[in-house]
Amino acid sequence: MNAASEQVKFRVERDVLAEAVTWTTKALPQRPSSPVLTGVLITAESDGTVRLAVFDYEVSSRTEFSAEVEAPGTFLVSGRLLADISKALPNQAVTLELNGGKVDLTCGSSRFSLMTMPVDEYPALPAIPEATGTVAASEFQHAVSQVSIATSKDDTVPILTSVRVEIEGDRVALLATDRYRLAVREFTWSPSTPDITRNALIRGKTLADAAKSMGGDIRISLSESGGKEMLAFAANGRESTSLLIEGDYPKVRSLFPKDAPISAVVETSALREAVRRVALVAERNTPIRFEFADGTVTLRAGAGDDAQASESLQSSINGGDITTGFNPLFISEGLAQIEHPFVRFSMTEPKKSVVITGQKEQEGEHDDSYRYLLMPIIRF
Numbered sequence: 001m002n003a004a005s006e007q008v009k010f011r012v013e014r015d016v017l018a019e020a021v022t023w024t025t026k027a028l029p030q031r032p033s034s035p036v037l038t039g040v041l042i043t044a045e046s047d048g049t050v051r052l053a054v055f056d057y058e059v060s061s062r063t064e065f066s067a068e069v070e071a072p073g074t075f076l077v078s079g080r081l082l083a084d085i086s087k088a089l090p091n092q093a094v095t096l097e098l099n100g101g102k103v104d105l106t107c108g109s110s111r112f113s114l115m116t117m118p119v120d121e122y123p124a125l126p127a128i129p130e131a132t133g134t135v136a137a138s139e140f141q142h143a144v145s146q147v148s149i150a151t152s153k154d155d156t157v158p159i160l161t162s163v164r165v166e167i168e169g170d171r172v173a174l175l176a177t178d179r180y181r182l183a184v185r186e187f188t189w190s191p192s193t194p195d196i197t198r199n200a201l202i203r204g205k206t207l208a209d210a211a212k213s214m215g216g217d218i219r220i221s222l223s224e225s226g227g228k229e230m231l232a233f234a235a236n237g238r239e240s241t242s243l244l245i246e247g248d249y250p251k252v253r254s255l256f257p258k259d260a261p262i263s264a265v266v267e268t269s270a271l272r273e274a275v276r277r278v279a280l281v282a283e284r285n286t287p288i289r290f291e292f293a294d295g296t297v298t299l300r301a302g303a304g305d306d307a308q309a310s311e312s313l314q315s316s317i318n319g320g321d322i323t324t325g326f327n328p329l330f331i332s333e334g335l336a337q338i339e340h341p342f343v344r345f346s347m348t349e350p351k352k353s354v355v356i357t358g359q360k361e362q363e364g365e366h367d368d369s370y371r372y373l374l375m376p377i378i379r380f
Contacts, residue, residue, distance in 0.1 A: 007071045007097075007098055007099075008072065008073035008075055008097065008098040008103075009070040009095070010069045010070060010071075010095070010096055011067060011093055012065065012068070014091055014092060014094050017094050018086040020050075020063050020064075020065050021040065021086045024052045024079070025040055025061075025079040026061065027054045027055075027240070028056070028079050028080060029059075033056075034121070036117050037056045039077055039079055039122065040076070041053040041054070041055075041076050042075055044067065044069045044071070044074075045072055046072040048067060049069075050065055053125055055122075055125050057123055058242065059206055059241065059242045059243075060241045061238075062125070075098050075119065077115070077116055078115075085114075089110055090108045090110060093107070103116055126232075128232050129221045129230075130221065131219035131234075132198070132220055132221050132222045132223075133167070133190055133191035133219075133220055134218065135172070135187070135189035136218075137215045137218050141211045143174055143185040144208055144212070145208070145212070146185045147174045147175065147184065148176060148208045149183060150181050150182060150183035151163060159245065159250075160179065161203055161204055161205075162245045162249075163201070163202055163203075164176070164201055165199065165200040165201070165202060166198075171189075172186070172189050173185070175252060176204060180327070180374075181372065181373060181374045182252050182371075183334075183370075183372050183373075184252075184373075185369065186369050186370075198222050201245040201249060202244055203242065203245065210242075211233075214233065215235060215236050217235060218233055218234070218235045219235060220233055221234070228243050229243070230243055256355060256371070257346075257348050257355070260346035260347055260348055260355060261319045262318070262320055262347040263319060263347070264292045264297060264315045264316065265343070265359065266297055266315045266316075266342065266345075267313070269341075271343060274313055275328065275335060277309065277311060278301045278309045278310065278311055279328040281301050281307040282301040282302065283302070287327060287376075287378075288301045288331065290324050290345075292315060292321060292345070293321035293323075294321070298310060298311070298313075316362055322347055324350045324351075325377045327374075327377055338358040340359050340360050340367060341359075342358065342361065342362050344358070344359055351376060352376070353373050354373070354374050356372040357370065358370065
């Protein structure tokens with residue numbers, strides 16, 4: 001990569017600059033292996049296009065916008081500093097101009113001077129391959145949000161911080177687990193090859209950041225970069241890439257019970273609110289007790305001399321009475337992802353996993369395109 005141009009100058013509206021810099025710099029590494037990796041690479045083209053890029057050898061983020069380019073060229077400056085400055089500027093046009101080893105930023109009466117970093121030390125950005133398939137951004141964003149809640153927050157086990165992507169023709173499945181729960185979401189997309197079969201592991205945070213910031217149709221690509229597999233997302237002038245996590249994902253699909261003789265259906269919104277209220281007295285690492293009996297589900301939390309709470313809701317129960325318990329946070333997060341008016345609990349026995357799905361009507365069929373499996377806590 002060439003050294004920074006001798007002169008670069010362009011002018012752009014504050015909101016356009018702030019949005020582009022903020023989005024791109026979300027991919028900056030927390031612990032960079034080299035100082036230049038803290039920078040955002042900015043290239044102004046003579047046709048009025050300005051491109052921003054961040055890359056740390058594993059994850060890249062790129063976007064572009066239109067500007068009044070007076071002098072084209074490239075420079076590299078601190079990404080987080082530029083993001084903080086751009087968000088704090090008055091709502092006026094911003095001019096960035098390279099002068100020697102500094103970039104002068106002017107917005108109204110505000111003046112900043114930023115030190116540049118050597119462009120020739122910045123790594124070459126990975127190429128964005130042809131799309132493997134496309135999916136509506138709204139569909140993809142919803143699917144990712146539903147499964148990402150179940151990714152592990154423990155970085156010492158990278159496999160469990162990831163989301164498994166399974167592609168089988170026009171069907172895609174996303175899976176995530178942190179050992180205590182499992183979320184699976186299936187949806188359809190438009191593959192470039194009808195009989196494609198691929199699997200991939202990508203960091204949950206990287207996937208969530210890429211999904212929620214794109215609109216229209218997202219082009220998803222699976223390919224190799226430098227001998228390593230890579231997943232790329234592109235839409236509306238924004239592009240993200242990530243090397244895949246290596247390793248064998250646990251065979252989590254086997255966790256779903258083959259038969260669930262006991263089921264209970266409850267109104268989703270009412271149950272969410274009841275859980276929220278009862279959880280107020282639940283001690284750390286203690287469950288909310290769910291008692292399914294006599295056409296109702298009764299929630300209880302707290303015990304002994306501590307604060308206690310209980311609440312009962314109407315429930316359609318089939319297969320017998322059962323009492324179990326759930327981590328308050330885990331059950332709350334799972335219920336928040338159920339988009340249907342009713343939620344179904346499919347159960348076998350108190351100490352075994354429970355599968356949560358949604359359904360449109362209390363006596364109707366459940367929708368298993370999203371399944372949330374939760375390990376109960378029996379501590380009564």
